[in-house]
Amino acid sequence: MIPVTFDYVRAKNVDQAIQQLKDSKGEGKILAGGHSLLPLMKMRLTEPQMLIDITGIDALKEVKKDGDRLIVGALNTHREVSIHPEIKEHIPLVAETARQIGDIQIRNKGTIGGNIAHADSAADLPAAAFVLNAEVLITNEFGEQSMDIDSFIIGPLITMMPEDSIVTGISFEIPPAHTESTYLKYFHPASGYPVVGVAVVAGTDSNGVIDYVRVGITGAGDVAFRATSVEEALIGKTPSEAVIKAASKSAAEDGEMGSDLFASEEYRENLCKVYTERALTSVLL
């Protein structure tokens, strides 16, 4: 399928990209990896008159530590995120998640900023973003601001991104040193997207009691969510198969389940429980 005709410009820096967005008067779109935007354009579900290519802006590729946070520049591809030494050291959950996105071509082109800005309900990265209290760093003509991930993504393909803004990076909280993490997903057999994906960060104190646990779930419904009921059921307990199984039963309680031809609400609810139990078991036992 062929998209409608559009113009194309390359931005040399962030300020120029913002100006080009403004000049397009609402008809322009930022082009990063193009792996979500171009399929939509080909299906004519979106018809921008101008594509503003930001892939030449090196400043958006930086990865830097800022206190107890790691900031990952928006233009890092999933492949770069999966192998970056600082990401692997400080937020291995994000590297592990990026490694499971799509196939090698998708990982070589798709970007972390594009993945979050696109806000696909089946995207992998939002689970890790929710678990690591991510903030989306946004720049426009009025300056820079950050938005908590749960305020930024509000629906399927819907965000609170202000007009004429670009995402410059994602800031992740670095979890405590004694914790471990994992991301497990039930792959859709055709698309490779998660039918349900579960991210866990957890750890125990010197007495073997769970003192830190975060569970994030993506794919199950319209938006990713923190499974706080599971977290509350685990904190202060000594991990065991029985404790984890009991806590995982509430994995679907804090989000709304979706339903489609492939998986019903009940099936997704069950996947949430099963994958939460597996992820917690691999981290805590």
Ligand SMILES: Cc1cc2nc3c(=O)[nH]c(=O)nc-3n(C[C@H](O)[C@H](O)[C@H](O)COP(=O)(O)OP(=O)(O)OC[C@H]3O[C@@H](n4cnc5c(N)ncnc54)[C@H](O)[C@@H]3O)c2cc1C
């Ligand atoms: C076959 C296939 C399989 C896939 N499988 C998976 C999967 O398993 N898991 C998964 O999570 N994803 C998957 N994806 C999606 C892939 O990860 C995309 O790369 C990603 O979702 C979007 O990133 P992008 O850089 O390609 O963004 P683009 O396609 O370039 O842009 C997407 C949207 O975000 C906007 N945008 C992009 N960057 C910025 C920015 N810096 N600031 C403001 N707006 C911006 C664009 O204007 C556009 O609206 C798959 C895609 C394909 C085609």
